[in-house]
Amino acid sequence: MKQEEITLKVNGINYLVNVEPRRTLVEVLRETLGLMGTKVSCNEGECGACTVLMDGRPAASCLVLAIDAQQQEIVTIEGMSAGEKLHPIQEAFLKHGAIQCGFCTPGMVMSTKALLDDNPHPTALEVRQGISGNLCRCTGYQQIVDSVLAVSQKAAGNS
Amino acid sequence: MFIRRLPKFEHHTPATVAAALDLLARLGSQARILAGGTDILPAMKRRELTPGHLISLKGIAGLKVISVDDREIRLGALATLGEMERSQLVRQHLPVLWNALQVMASPQIRTLATIGGNICSAVPSADTAPPLIALQASAKLLGTGSERSVPLEDFFTGPKESVLRADEILAEIVITRPPAHSGGVYIKLMRRNAMELALVGVAVQLRLDASLKFCEQATIALGAVAPTPIRAPEAEAMLVGREINEPLAVAAGKAAAKICRPRSNSIRASVEYRRSMVEILTRRAILEAFQSVSR
Numbered sequence: 511m512k513q514e515e516i517t518l519k520v521n522g523i524n525y526l527v528n529v530e531p532r533r534t535l536v537e538v539l540r541e542t543l544g545l546m547g548t549k550v551s552c553n554e555g556e557c558g559a560c561t562v563l564m565d566g567r568p569a570a571s572c573l574v575l576a577i578d579a580q581q582q583e584i585v586t587i588e589g590m591s592a593g594e595k596l597h598p599i600q601e602a603f604l605k606h607g608a609i610q611c612g613f614c615t616p617g618m619v620m621s622t623k624a625l626l627d628d629n630p631h632p633t634a635l636e637v638r639q640g641i642s643g644n645l646c647r648c649t650g651y652q653q654i655v656d657s658v659l660a661v662s663q664k665a666a667g668n669s
Numbered sequence: 670m671f672i673r674r675l676p677k678f679e680h681h682t683p684a685t686v687a688a689a690l691d692l693l694a695r696l697g698s699q700a701r702i703l704a705g706g707t708d709i710l711p712a713m714k715r716r717e718l719t720p721g722h723l724i725s726l727k728g729i730a731g732l733k734v735i736s737v738d739d740r741e742i743r744l745g746a747l748a749t750l751g752e753m754e755r756s757q758l759v760r761q762h763l764p765v766l767w768n769a770l771q772v773m774a775s776p777q778i779r780t781l782a783t784i785g786g787n788i789c790s791a792v793p794s795a796d797t798a799p800p801l802i803a804l805q806a807s808a809k810l811l812g813t814g815s816e817r818s819v820p821l822e823d824f825f826t827g828p829k830e831s832v833l834r835a836d837e838i839l840a841e842i843v844i845t846r847p848p849a850h851s852g853g854v855y856i857k858l859m860r861r862n863a864m865e866l867a868l869v870g871v872a873v874q875l876r877l878d879a880s881l882k883f884c885e886q887a888t889i890a891l892g893a894v895a896p897t898p899i900r901a902p903e904a905e906a907m908l909v910g911r912e913i914n915e916p917l918a919v920a921a922g923k924a925a926a927k928i929c930r931p932r933s934n935s936i937r938a939s940v941e942y943r944r945s946m947v948e949i950l951t952r953r954a955i956l957e958a959f960q961s962v963s964r
Contacts, residue, residue: 511677531680531723534710553672554711556864561777567751570777573710575703577680578727621776642863643775 516580520545521589527576535579536560536571539586547587547616551645558644561617562586568624568643587616590623598664599623602657610648617644622658631662672714678721682728686840689724690813694836696722702838703727704747704786707778732785732840737762744842746785750797754779762846764961765853765872766800772857773797775864785839788824791831792866793932794893798825799872800855802890802898806844812837822890825897850877850885852962856950860937867893868938869946871925873954875913881963884908889921889951894929894943901925904951913959915952922952 513528518535520543527542539545539562548571551559555570562571563585571579590597599622602608609615618641625632625640632640637658638651646654680703683689693700700722701709712718726732732747737758744753753759754770773779773787773796787797788808801821808819813836821842824831833839847853853874859865870892876885887908889901904924911917926948931940938946 514680530677532675532677534675537674554714555707555778558775558777564780567780568777569780570707573706573778573781575680575706575710578706578725624776639863640776643777 514577516577518543518576518579518584519582520584521586522583529576531575531577533576534572535562535574535576535584538576539571539584545586545588549613549616551613556645557614558617558621558641559614561620561644563620563624566624566627568621570643585620585623587619590619597623598661599626599657602661602664603654606653606657606660608649608653608657614644614646614648618646618654622661625658626662626665631666632658634659672711673716675710675713676716676719678713678719678723681722681724683724683726684728686729686732686811686838689726689729689838690811690836692722692724693838694813696724698835700724702789704789705749705782707774707782708786708790726785726838734841735759737846740846742844742846744784744844746788746839746841747783748785750774750779750782750784750787751776753784763800763804763844763853765803765855765874765958766797768853768855769796769800769857769870769872772855772859772863784842788821788842789831789833789839791825791827791829791897793825793828793896793898794866794868794870795898796855796857796867796870796892798898799870799890799892800853800874801842801844802900803853803855803872803874803888804844804847805888806842808842809840810834810837811840818843822898822900827896847874848876850879850881850962851875852958854954854958854961856954856957858946858950866937869893869943869950870898871947871950871954873951873958875908875955875958875962877913877959877962882912884911884913884959887955889925889955891925891929891947891951894931894947896930896932899928901928901951903928908955913955915956918952918955918959921955922948922950925951 701720931943
């Protein structure tokens with residue numbers, strides 16, 4: 511299958527890569543760019559483990575062809591922390607026990623980022639709607655919801 | 670069921686509708702349209718579909734436009750569910766459709782999925798279908814050298830089947846602007862709170878008179894309870910010219926339940942349950958639609 515040369519802008523960096531059209535964005539992020547934080551779980555867009563932000567919106571990267579992800583700002587979990595400094599969402603997840611096996615966590619963090627950028631002070635119901643596309647088999651979700659509410663309240667306290 | 674990587678295909682990115690139609694005509698049954706990818710890519714991963722060619726409509730800017738003028742609202746086929754959910758135009762003028770967008774799939778799917786794809790996939794439970802039928806919307810279908818407008822209520826012919834020809838593309842959905850004192854509601858029954866097909870979908874669009882007491886027009890559309898989305902004309906007729914109240918809504922609910930014909934071999938819900946839910950949710954949707962207009 512013929513390869514195409516494409517440019518992907520991921521976490522602020524432009525990557526020039528050669529990919530077959532059938533490679534999905536999550537495959538290219540993980541296998542070509544070495545960004546393993548985004549996970550493949552169901553591979554059919556139902557579980558949310560592959561969630562990345564595309565132009566600020568949450569998207570199932572297992573259902574996006576890499577060649578269709580050009581000209582967009584892609585943010586992955588690697589783009590949330592600044593070097594050693596964690597994002598407040600990541601800090602809250604740690605503090606409130608929202609991480610057990612950790613497999614859903616990158617997707618949860620990306621969905622949370624999209625939610626809070628759109629709605630900085632969500633209700634508990636709105637938080638649950640915001641993460642409705644992300645499955646977690648470990649925590650039962652409550653600690654994740656608590657984390658998100660804590661981040662939004664902390665931000666409210668600071669502003 | 671093991672979800673694999675995509676099979677090989679040739680990928681085309683026509684810049685115009687004409688170029689896309691030309692490719693469709695030349696490649697015929699070997700080609701499929703790629704819009705949001707949320708239906709076709711999983712199907713390809715499961716090897717249910719293995720088209721040799723994908724014709725991507727993503728590069729055709731004119732297909733994404735959501736617009737309004739004095740007479741009509743036009744939703745481009747490539748407008749995503751997420752874009753429409755955030756659109757003030759949709760929220761204000763087409764609340765029955767806006768309700769549906771909020772309960773479809775998940776945020777991650779709504780960012781990618783398109784209204785054209787939802788309609789052309791033509792599953793009986795498609796959530797945009799009952800609202801668009803209730804709004805008496807039409808689909809603009811373009812073929813090489815042809816253009817036709819098909820009312821949504823005539824578009825679906827069976828599960829995953831429609832009148833869309835192999836050489837046609839759905840370009841946009843056209844809706845006559847609802848007149849004053851109009852409003853609607855879509856209720857979706859699910860076993861969980863998100864990421865599920867409708868067990869039952871009920872859309873009601875009403876137009877009231879100037880006094881906001883009497884119904885002048887009613888359209889009721891049901892999803893997931895027949896091989897295609899269907900209207901409930903007997904229930905609609907019961908409401909026209911009458912004052913909307915609970916006993917009337919109850920009666921209309923019974924009429925809607927009578928005409929639905931849910932599939933008997935569903936693993937998700939029995940015939941009796943779906944019929945019972947149509948009765949209840951039609952009553953509820955009528956009263957909620959009435960309240961949304963008369964408030």
